[in-house]
Amino acid sequence: xxxxxxxxxxxxxxxxxxxxxxxxxxxxxxGFGERSRPRRLxxxxxxxxxxxxxxxxxFSRVLGGGIVPGSIVLIGGDPGIGKSTLLLQATLxxxxxxxxxxxxxxxSDRQIKMRATRILGPHSTPDPxxxxxxxxxxxxxxxEGGRGEELPKDLFLVTETNLDIILEHIEEIKPQLIVVDSxxxxxxxxxxxxxxxxxxxxxxxxxxxxxxxASGVTVFLIGHVTKEGAxxxxxxxxxxxxxxxxxxxxRFQAYRLLRTVxxxxxxTSEVGVFEMRDRGLVEVPNPSEAFLAERMVNAPGSxxxxxxxxxxxxxxxxxxxxxxxxxxxxxxxxxxIDFNRLLLTVAVLTRRVGIHLAEQDVFVNxxxxxxxxxxxxxxxxxxxxxxxxxDIPVRADTVLIGEVGLSxxxxxxxxxxxxxxxxxxxxxxxxxxxxxxxxxxxxxxPEEIEIVEARSLREALNKALVTKE
Ligand code: TYD
Ligand code: MG
Numbered sequence: 001x002x003x004x005x006x007x008x009x010x011x012x013x014x015x016x017x018x019x020x021x022x023x024x025x026x027x028x029x030x031g032f033g034e035r036s037r038p039r040r041l042x043x044x045x046x047x048x049x050x051x052x053x054x055x056x057x058x059f060s061r062v063l064g065g066g067i068v069p070g071s072i073v074l075i076g077g078d079p080g081i082g083k084s085t086l087l088l089q090a091t092l093x094x095x096x097x098x099x100x101x102x103x104x105x106x107x108s109d110r111q112i113k114m115r116a117t118r119i120l121g122p123h124s125t126p127d128p129x130x131x132x133x134x135x136x137x138x139x140x141x142x143x144e145g146g147r148g149e150e151l152p153k154d155l156f157l158v159t160e161t162n163l164d165i166i167l168e169h170i171e172e173i174k175p176q177l178i179v180v181d182s183x184x185x186x187x188x189x190x191x192x193x194x195x196x197x198x199x200x201x202x203x204x205x206x207x208x209x210x211x212x213x214a215s216g217v218t219v220f221l222i223g224h225v226t227k228e229g230a231x232x233x234x235x236x237x238x239x240x241x242x243x244x245x246x247x248x249x250x251r252f253q254a255y256r257l258l259r260t261v262x263x264x265x266x267x268t269s270e271v272g273v274f275e276m277r278d279r280g281l282v283e284v285p286n287p288s289e290a291f292l293a294e295r296m297v298n299a300p301g302s303x304x305x306x307x308x309x310x311x312x313x314x315x316x317x318x319x320x321x322x323x324x325x326x327x328x329x330x331x332x333x334x335x336x337i338d339f340n341r342l343l344l345t346v347a348v349l350t351r352r353v354g355i356h357l358a359e360q361d362v363f364v365n366x367x368x369x370x371x372x373x374x375x376x377x378x379x380x381x382x383x384x385x386x387x388x389x390x391d392i393p394v395r396a397d398t399v400l401i402g403e404v405g406l407s408x409x410x411x412x413x414x415x416x417x418x419x420x421x422x423x424x425x426x427x428x429x430x431x432x433x434x435x436x437x438x439x440x441x442x443x444x445x446p447e448e449i450e451i452v453e454a455r456s457l458r459e460a461l462n463k464a465l466v467t468k469e
């Protein structure tokens with residue numbers, strides 16, 4: 001069917017073949033299986049949370065502090081974004097303490113070895129001269145020119161897509177960590193549908209989950225995101241696994257963000273920041289600094305927002321550009337913020353501040369490829385647009401934090417203290433923030449940064465834009 005008879009959407013139906021054989025019948029073949037038996041809670045083993053920390057700090061933090069034995073984690077992302085690279089880097093490090101099996105259905109073991117030598121190897125080149133970022137090596141800091149470390153012995157590679165054979169390998173090698181790259185190429189021969197179909201993906205993932213739960217091995221699944229943005233079709237995998245991480249970023253930019261969407265063992269919306277280099281992904285410990293590195297100070301149309309990604313404040317430059325509409329309806333083009341949020345900001349600027357944008361195309365761009373979903377960046381977006389229309393720069397040493405309401409009022413946002421501290425740390429002198437109407441609670445705001453409170457968007461813009469003498 002081309003069109004869904006229920007919701008009327010086109011091209012959303014997915015073929016799913018009803019399987020004749022029921023693979024779930026009988027005892028699941030996990031290789032480590034034992035019969036279930038109800039136990040009293042105190043009798044259940046494992047009361048202390050055991051985690052194996054990953055040597056890649058950013059990755060570890062996103063997972064909630066390390067890998068949990070018996071957990072199954074899905075890493076999703078667009079093709080070519082760096083999922084295989086990230087997991088190969090992680091397994092190269094992990095294989096120094098655990099036995100690891102890397103199952104690939106996408107690349108040959110030779111290709112994987114080549115990549116591994118490239119990541120660890122002696123041939124890697126030092127940084128291109130003049131790179132602005134502080135860039136310690138992933139894991140240990142052996143300095144420039146490659147670490148030249150030996151390839152770990154306990155990393156097993158196999159190119160295999162048949163799950164039955166994969167399970168045999170698992171039984172034989174008894175790894176503590178398994179990577180399946182990718183779940184879409186893995187199939188169960190008992191099912192009739194082809195690899196990558198909804199039933200295959202669901203069944204193979206369930207089988208691997210049973211294995212993880214029964215035996216305590218940790219399983220990482222790599223999943224490609226389809227055109228519609230869901231992993232393997234209609235989010236079939238998200239409820240099967242314990243954690244879902246997405247590797248995101250602009251393919252044409254070096255930054256990659258690893259974001260938690262779901263995590264049974266930690267906080268969600270944590271984010272790790274990496275940069276893709278010639279030797280794989282390198283952690284970016286000071287993303288704010290990196291994101292602001294190329295900023296042109298005192299250029300109109302640029303404002304600095306402080307957004308929270310999980311528990312971590314990030315400073316990002318927001319650029320706005322307005323230009324007279326030459327044909328038809330004015331265009332609103334957001335990159336990195338929500339389209340409707342942009343429409344709302346434009347409407348508030350027009351109605352409440354009196355900035356006319358009816359005959360202006362408006363473009364907004366979040367530098368770094370970050371996607372901001374929280375409203376705390378509203379004020380910076382509005383200031384970037386206003387600054388561009390008026391051709392007056394926003395004060396260079398100022399950050400803008402606040403949600404914009406429909407009446408043009410400025411609203412308080414969460415975790416202000418952490419945001420202000422990060423701004424102060426990066427040398428910003430002033431923060432324009434919503435006026436506090438309720439008594440202060442929580443931690444005091446830092447004193448190293450001057451706080452300028454504003455009640456409305458209009459007032460905030462007056463204070464943010466450099467006044468012409
Ligand atoms: P890959 O991990 O194969 O992506 P995925 O598994 O998500 O499909 O990453 C492929 C891209 O990463 C490829 O375009 C080349 C780039 N890359 C580097 O820039 N440097 C490196 O050291 C490596 C290994 C890959
Ligand atoms: Mg890959």
